[in-house]
Amino acid sequence: MGQALWRLPPGEQQELQEEYAEHLFRSRGEGAMLDPPDGPLPHHASRRSPHCQGPGTDIYHLLRARAGRGGREHGSFIDLEMLPPELGITILSYLNPTDLCLASCVWQGLGHDEYLWQGLCKSTWGHCSIYNRRLPAGFSYRRLFLQLDEGSLTFNHDPQEGIHYFMSKAILTDHPTELAKFIFYTRRLNWKMLRIYLDQRRDVLDELVKLHNFSNQFLPNALREFFRHIHAPEERGEYLETLITKFSQRFCACNPGLVRDLGLSPDAVYVLCYSLILLSIDLTSPHVKNKMSKREFIRNTRRAAHNISEDFVGHLYDNIYLIGHVAA
Numbered sequence: 001m002g003q004a005l006w007r008l009p010p011g012e013q014q015e016l017q018e019e020y021a022e023h024l025f026r027s028r029g030e031g032a033m034l035d036p037p038d039g040p041l042p043h044h045a046s047r048r049s050p051h052c053q054g055p056g057t058d059i060y061h062l063l064r065a066r067a068g069r070g071g072r073e074h075g076s077f078i079d080l081e082m083l084p085p086e087l088g089i090t091i092l093s094y095l096n097p098t099d100l101c102l103a104s105c106v107w108q109g110l111g112h113d114e115y116l117w118q119g120l121c122k123s124t125w126g127h128c129s130i131y132n133r134r135l136p137a138g139f140s141y142r143r144l145f146l147q148l149d150e151g152s153l154t155f156n157h158d159p160q161e162g163i164h165y166f167m168s169k170a171i172l173t174d175h176p177t178e179l180a181k182f183i184f185y186t187r188r189l190n191w192k193m194l195r196i197y198l199d200q201r202r203d204v205l206d207e208l209v210k211l212h213n214f215s216n217q218f219l220p221n222a223l224r225e226f227f228r229h230i231h232a233p234e235e236r237g238e239y240l241e242t243l244i245t246k247f248s249q250r251f252c253a254c255n256p257g258l259v260r261d262l263g264l265s266p267d268a269v270y271v272l273c274y275s276l277i278l279l280s281i282d283l284t285s286p287h288v289k290n291k292m293s294k295r296e297f298i299r300n301t302r303r304a305a306h307n308i309s310e311d312f313v314g315h316l317y318d319n320i321y322l323i324g325h326v327a328a
Contacts, residue, residue, distance in 0.1 A: 121141055125182070125185070127186075129182075130144070147171060151166045151169070155190070160200075179207075180207035183198075195231055195239075206246070220323070221319070223327070227326065232327040272313075276316060277326060277327060279316075279317065284328075294317045298317070
């Protein structure tokens with residue numbers, strides 16, 4: 001309710017507040033009982049918040065106090081600071097970072113809460129070099145949030161310029177590991193621009209691959225996770241071959257027992273990955289009328305990877321058939 005209500009026009013806000021306050025007043029049972037309204041009560045007005053028991057925190061009193069004020073605030077929604085802390089946190093939990101920024105324009109106290117801005121920074125950009133430094137006096141996480149947002153938008157337009165912006169603001173250090181962690185824990189970077197940047201910075205790509213842990217994962221599922229962080233190119237080429245090579249090496253390093261028991265090797269995983277990508281295209285593309293059968297997939301795959309058991313290759317086919325594309 002909190003997320004939707006503050007977005008309503010002032011007139012609708014006032015009507016909903018008065019309706020809500022009236023029904024809450026009737027449900028309190030204090031004083032003379034008023035006549036029941038015609039028809040059933042609205043769903044949102046038929047309940048009371050468990051955090052608003054007692055005269056000091058009743059929503060009715062808070063809304064009546066706000067509704068009774070004249071002037072500029074007459075049609076505005078209740079100030080978040082007037083609500084019980086538990087209810088305020090519940091309302092904020094439904095807002096994403098963009099909505100919280102907009103909400104801070106309405107609830108002025110919210111815009112100066114450094115703990116809130118710190119949480120927003122670390123939940124949106126999970127790793128930045130500046131988090132691990134001693135922060136100077138007067139440091140503002142709100143300013144940092146705006147800088148991170150500006151840098152992300154710049155990166156999505158020009159990757160090199162975006163990274164340069166982060167470094168100029170001392171947010172990131174020019175080290176492959178730091179850059180890889182920033183990319184790994186951030187979901188606001190455009191995947192096309194990220195692909196261009198990683199193609200240019202292979203040292204960052206190497207560190208990014210090392211951050212993945214494929215232990216005890218089935219090969220197609222591990223490949224899906226890999227391509228969720230590092231998107232595959234739209235066509236076959238040197239960059240795709242590089243990605244699959246690095247994935248194969250990392251997968252074998254994370255699963256030494258599987259390598260030993262099944263006779264896998266980086267070269268064998270490389271072949272299986274290409275087979276899975278081709279099978280994914282074959283089974284999911286509407287342009288392919290004659291889909292590859294399980295028997296055909298097993299036969300074609302084992303021609304290139306002789307040491308892989310027929311049962312294992314059959315399980316690979318079943319996974320793609322049931323779950324879908326590995327690089328979608």
